[in-house]
Amino acid sequence: MFSWNNGTDCCSAWEGVTCDLRTGHVIGLDLTNSCLLGSTIASNSTLFHLFHLQSLSLASNYFNGASISPSFAKLSSLRNLSLSSMDLEGEVPQELSHLSKLVSLDLSGNDLTFSSLKELIENFTELSQLVLDGMLFNSFEAESLVNLSCTLTILSLSDCSLRMNSLEVFLKLPRLQVLNAASNRFKGSLPEFNSNLSNNNFSGPFPYWIGNLTLLTSLDLSSNRLSGPLPSWAFGHSKLQVLDLHDNSLSGALPSWLSTLPLLNQLLLQNNQFDGHISEFQSYHLEKIDLSHNKLHGQIPRSVFKLVNLTLLDLSSNNLNGSIELDGFYTLENLWSLDLSENNLSLTISDNSVNSRSSRIEILKLSSCNLRVIPNLLKGQTELAVIDLSRNNIGGLIPKWLLSMGGDVPHTLNLSHNSLSGFDASAGAIVSNFSYLDLQSNRLQGSLPIPGTPTTYYSAANNKLKDEISPSFCDAIYLEFLDLSYNKLSGILPPCMATYPDFLQILNLQGNNFGGTIPFKFSSGSGLTSLDLSYNQLQGSVPKSLANCSKLEILNLGNNILVDSFPSWLAALPELKVLVLRRITQSWSSMMSNDNESQLTYLNANSGYSYYHSTVVLISKGLEVHFERILTTFKAIDFSNNRLKCEIPKAIGNLEGLHVLNLSSNSFMGGIPMSLGNISALESLDLSRNNLSGEIPPQLTSLTFLAILDVSDKQLGGTIPRGKQFDTFPSTSYKGNSALCGFPLSKLCGKTEGAAAPASTLEEGSDSGSILVDLDWKVVLIGYGCGFMFGAIFGSLFRFNPLWSRQSQLHFVAFFPLFPDDFEGMAR
Incomplete structure (x- = not known):
């Protein structure tokens, strides 16, 4: 402590020291957050000579894994002891239980264990406050808390990994005012006591008995599974200051007593299913109101403009309607966060609005609020850090003052999904003050604004921007996400983009007119997860430095004019899930497994930008489908419209988790492999427009999920199999095969149509060993086009993963011609 100087009176001049005025003994020592460092608290420390000490706090200092010294037991006069957030570790010494005069004990925020709760508190006859958040107990005897029933008012046991099916013991603590048991492993119905029991697994209705807890000041039951309405009776909690019920499944109208609680300052009910209207607020102590993500309707109450202490108001994602004056919110001098997004509101904005003071609003979100202009009252508001005006009807030019907003912190600006046509700033202006800038889906023309360093x-994306990318673009050295797709940008990619640092995660330049080669040279530390350069005029080869991108999940180079051999070396990338060589592809890892995840997840879910999802075009069930969000459980192979000339590999039958298989419009020869009957999840099979011959294998009737079948060709013959899904396919599925007969065709067969033979797990005359031989890496050097491609793909699978079997994770494979003429480039 800076004030602790020799020669000065510690009782009058030393900060944090309290003395008994009569005896001069030190009775209080508060060193909270005093930048104390150490790796031990020595047992011979002079601290333990302060025998008259009644209050001691060493909280929020850094002791780097030190243990609690047993010498604390020497301070037998202690009534208040706080050792919280000190980075302490190990076992709490048994001697600590000898401090029988303790009224308050706080050991939270450390990595501590104790053998027994009962042994810790058995001598505490006066304990009123017990805070043990994060502590692990070898034995948690909950009933021992009853010994504190006459004194305990505050009990905090959050994040202690407690497992309890019954919480009835807490009902035996009649003086308890605050209970925090968040983030444990409780389950069952909620017992009748006042509490913070957030982030557990409680279910059932809101507990009605809470109405009798008249001393309650804070109630936190957030992040549970409570359901049903709130009680409609008058809430007798004149002292309630915080009501937090967010992230439950509560429903029904908001009862009127919510707006009458006289001391309420935080009302947090977001992420529920409440409907009805919002009553006029009568408590002017309110500081935070969050009713977002419910089903509320009606108008915003006018009393909100009288809440002079309001700092946060979030009413987003409801069904609120009516007209509301935006200017009115700027009269709330303490308001720093306002979110009215995703409602049916109409905001009224005065054309002559001039703020007579500097607003404190830092976060302003007005997405989907039917705005037609950018509010002028934002001009000159230096405190604004987040502005979201997306999904409105704003047209015209983006004003220069908005793109050059000042301030000490980088800003967030979202103007996406409007009708903005351009910039009134000079072309090529540097928008240097934004860490987050979203201009996608407008009608912007002209040159691309250049991002700044932050x-x-x-x-x-999705504008009409043109010209080249300026080399100054590379000054944004901290870029993590860059999407310029679907514009009219041209020229070569700036060479400096080859040295983009490891921060870059997602780069999407799809749908422009870029030419030249791909300049990227990625280092082994690259954080890139998604690269989309498709639908351009890029030339040359696939950069081999992509092999350094160990986190790469999506690679789309389709619809360019690249000339290269098949990049089989990409199979070594452990996270690759989408490989697009013309339209779409994905990694080779789960096709073999018919996984059925209980929770749906999408690609890019772990990219850091959970709102960004890959867009994929795939021929599925006969239609060209745009997949805006790709489920990781969905798997498809689309090799259509190529010049593949070979037999269909039997090993495709091992991909049991495949949903879509499209090999149409090629030159495949030979018969349809009966191993296709093993792909039990298959929903769509398109083998049309090839040179296939022979009969349709009856094993295909085992595909019970098959909804689309197309084998229209010229040379198939024999009897169409009967049974299950095959009885539902129309005659168009077999169009052009004059030698086919049987249902649903009008041509009858000369013999009785029989039931389908049982499906075989492998081709006749083959076994797993022979398949491995067929797919040996040597096949890469054999054949023309088709043989090389399939050999490279399947051969690389076995080369890099000899136990491919059911552990492979291929989701999408779409292989289209990389080459302008033919596959001769593969031989090089």
Whole structure:
């Protein structure tokens, strides 16, 4: 402590020291957050000579894994002891239980264990406050808390990994005012006591008995599974200050007593299913109101403009309607966060609005609020850090003052999904003050604004921007996300983009007119997860430095004019899930497994930008489908419209988790492999427009999920199999095969149509060993086009993963011609 100087009176001049005025003994020592460092608290420390000490706090200092010294037991006069957030570790010494005069004990925020709760508190006859958050107990005897029933008012046991099916013991603590048992492993119905029991697994209705807890000041039951309405009776909690019920499944109208609680300052009910209207607020102590993500309707109450202490108001994602004056919120001098997004509101904005003071609003979100202009009252508001005006009807030019907003912190600006046509700033202006800039889905024309050094997220996708990318673009060295897709940008990619640092995660330049070669040279530390350069005029080869991108999940190079051999070396990338060589592809890892995840997940879910999802075009069930969000459980192979000339590999039958298989419009020869009958999840099979011959294998009737079948060709013959899904396919599925007969065709067969033979797990005359031989890496050097491609793909699978079997994770494979003429480039 800076004030602790020799020669001065410790009782009058030393900060944090309290003395008994009569005896001069030190009775209080508060060193909270005093930048104390150490790796031990020595047992011979002079601290333990302060025998008259009644209050001691060493909280929020850093002791780097030190243990609690047994010498604390020497301070027998202690009534208040706080050792919280000190980075302490190990076992709490048994001697600590000898401090029988303790009224308050706080050991939270450390990595401590104790052998027994009962042994810790058995001598505490006066204990009123017990805070043990994060502590692990070898034995948690909950009934021992009853010994504190006459004194305990505050009990905090959050994040202690407690497992309890019954919480009835807490009902035996009649003086308890605050209970925090969040983030444990409780389950069952909620017992009748006042509490913070957030983030557990409680279910059932809101507990009605809470109405009798008249001393309650804070109630936190958030992040549970409570359901049903709140009680409609008058809430007798004149002292209630915090009501937090967010992230439950509560429903029904908001009862009127919510707006009458006289001391309420935090009302947090977001992420429920409440409907009805919002009553006029009568408590002017309110500081935070969050009713977002419910089903509320009606108008915003006018009393909100009288809440002079309000700091946060979030009413987003409801069904609120009516007209509301935006200017009115700027009269709330303490308001720093306002979110009215995703409602049916109409905001009224005065054309002559001039703020007579500097607003404190830092976060302003007005997405989907039927705005037609950018509010002028934002001009000059230097405190604004987040502005979201997306999904409105704003047209015209983006004003220069908005793109050059000042301030000490980088800003967030979202103007996406409007009708903005351009910039009134000079062309090529540097928008240097934004860390997050989203201009996508407008009608912007002209040159691309250049992000500044602080920018981490930049999207200008789906506009009409043109010209080249300026080399100054590379000054944004902290970029993590860059999406310039579907514009009219041209020229070569700036060479400096080859040295983009490891921060870059997602780069999407799809649908432009870029030419030249791909300049990227990625280092082994690259954090890239998604690269989309498709639908451009890029030339040359696939950069081999992509092999350094160990986190790469999506690679789309389709619809360019690249000339290269098949990049089989990409199979070594452990996270690759989508490989697009013309339209779409994905990694080779789960096709073999018919996984059925209980929770749906999507690609890019772990990219850091959970709102960004890969867009994929795939021929599925006969239609060209745009997949805006790709389920990781969905798997498809689309090799259509190529010049593949070979037999269909039998090993495709091992991909039991496949949903879509499209090999149409090629030159495949030979018969349809009966091993296709093993793909039990298959929903769509398209083998049309090839040179296939022979009969349709009856094993295909075992595909009970098959909804689409197309084998229209010229040379198939024999009897169409009967049974299950095959009885539902129309005659168009077999069009052009004059030698086929049987249902649903009008041509009858000369013999009785029989039931389908049982499906075989492998081709006749083959076994797993022979398949491995067929797919040996040597096949890469054999054949023309088709043989090389399949050999490279399947051969690389076995080369890099000899136990491919059911552990492979291929989701999408779509292979289209990389080459302008033919596959001769593969031989090089």
